[in-house]
Amino acid sequence: MMRVSLSGARGLMLISTLLLSTTAFAAPDATKIANSVVASLQAKGGTKASFDSAAANGDDVVITNLKISNEGSEATVPSVVIASPVERTPGGFTAKSIAFDAGKVVDGDQTISWKTGISNDAIVPDPSEMHSTAKITPFSHFEIAGISVVNKSAPDPVTVDSVTFDLGNVIDGAPNDGKLAISGINVPGSVLKSAGQGASTLTDLGYDSLLLNIGVDGGYDSAKNALTINGITVDGKDIGKLAIGGTFGGLPREKLQNADQLKELAPTATLEVASIRYDDAGLTNRLLDMQAKQLGAKREDLVAMVPGFLPLAFSQVNITDEAFKTQVSDAVSAFLKDPKSLSIKFAPTAPVLLMDVSKAAMVNPNGVISLLGVGVSANN
Template sequence: MRAQSFKTGLAAGVALLVTTQWAAALDADDFAKKFAAAYAAQGAEITYDSASGQGDTVTIKNVKMEVPGEEEGLNFGDLSFDGVSEDGSGGYKAASLSKDKIEFSEEDVSFSVSDLKVENLYVPAQTGGDTLDDLLFYDSVTTGPIVLNVEGNDVFQASRSETKTSKSSDNTRVDVAARVDGLNVDLSAVDDAQARQAIDGMGYQNLSGDIVINGYWAVPTGEITLSEYALTLDDVGRLDLQFSISGYTLDFIKGLQQMQEQMASQSDDAKGQQAMGLAMMGMMQQLTFNSMSIRFDDASLTNKILDMVASQQGMSRDQMVQGLQGMLPLVLAQLQNPDFQKQVTEAVSLYLSDPKSIEISAKPEAPLPFASIAGSAMGAPQTLPQVMNVSVTANQN
């Protein structure tokens, strides 16, 4: 009787183990399929060989990302997701995704990212819905060293990078903050004679600095605002781009996805390309332009350029500046916009005399449909500065 009970219990245990392993495999495969589908919804096709589960860890084998126009995609190798759990509605949460090193290479160029880590990844049950819950999402992505090598030389390096995203409590806004630290650009291997002369003349064999990005996406209106996109290079200067557009809603994203699918199946004939071009113009009409600015704060670049060019021309820097200031009205006369010409001439002249900062901004009184901007650019380009309320200022805090 005891032997029979033991056999029965053993059989039940084996059956439970087999069933559990089979269920884990099914969950892993479902996770992988939904992970790939979420990426596809954002315009990137993911392929893989297989998926397996062990406890709350899911491993997807031989993950590749297809790149449009390229025969060879990007191979990420095996990806392991830890702390995977179902969210109760068919989606998944993963506490972390980590990868020691990812490398891509082609001929004499290689690119590597070390110590990749993604935290609190959310994989939706389905894509194409009307809320943020239908998009792939994560709390943070960090990396260690990033290296671009060309012909044996590390021409670009970064010591680390970090991107953080957060949703508002009502699911209507996404904030993004990112930075890349420890930038190093090695220009010593540049072999073009003219470029080499300029690099040596200004003393910029190596550039170092960082990148800072801040912005948000307001989902209901589709407003995307980039409040800071700043590249700072030591002893060079700081270049900051800011812009704001509206209309990039979830419906707009779905429209883009459908268009991408149509383009993939479209023939290469002229009629098909023309039809897709018109369709894209129609999509762009849904977007509106709110504002944009580009600002450069000088740290020595402008004076070094002026000194180098003046030396090549056999004159002093002051003579070079005066010559440029005299040429500005003649060059800008082609704009056929006297008021704007005067504004630009005054700002650039002031900047050349005392390089501190220069900024170009466009802030229309009301949001402008992209279609109206395109119409002005084609029909009456000289009116664009007024249409977009463009201003050019120098040496302002």
């Protein structure tokens, strides 16, 4: 019988430890990882990228002074920290995260800078995979925070608290759900006053700054070739919130994500259901007060007058559907008297080809209303 001595077992453990420390736990090839970043950035042409140095720091790679230039603009990130990169086939790498803090982009008279940037569960693909049909989820969460936009012609910077982008519901390597949030967009009053007529109107309405949040939330159903927009929202402080949603069919993924094939979607794209909703947070009252002042009228008289202009508007677009006209008039009247919400819903009895909608609109606007199942309501 063969016996293994204690010293022999210790020897095996020592050899195993040495093997593990020099293979599985070997420091990443920092230069190779950095070159992969450059190759990915330059894959589509027109973009140039470079870095000063790359070094391993434990399991991480630190790239110093990454520069990216394209058509006169230049981005600089003093330090890019790639956490636990792992090389992949056919090329590129995966990483627990990629941090790119304190960067800036200079484009002509405009400079965009940020305090922190992070991409979690990151994939930096091989240049051969940089095409629209590649099934890759580049990150699970992407965020840039503390953004400042400075323009030489503007008196003060426009700031943004954060921009986040989340991808989920990954099937066969490709994400099917996406959520974008742009939070805390702050446009100072000084910028509004120096901008065009549309922006200066806001100051006339009594806004000394503009604070917005923007969101886009949607998902794709590969089995149905359908895109659902859970919400495209624009929410302004003391202004109101506009929300748009809907489901659209007949959209094969390979065409939807290829800019060269988007025009091929026209014959197949359908509307299944959609909605537009505005929740007022002060804008309507300010508009009514301003218009009443300009006309030298009382606000309540103006509220009573506006619905009277609707018949003219209907005649201009050849709408004769009396039930629909009454529905719109009632909704507008209710909203102006007590501005809370105004909604438009599209609920066709069956999915409608968008091409058919445009054709019907040119021939018979009343038919479009019936075709799309349009409904208008207020304060619900």
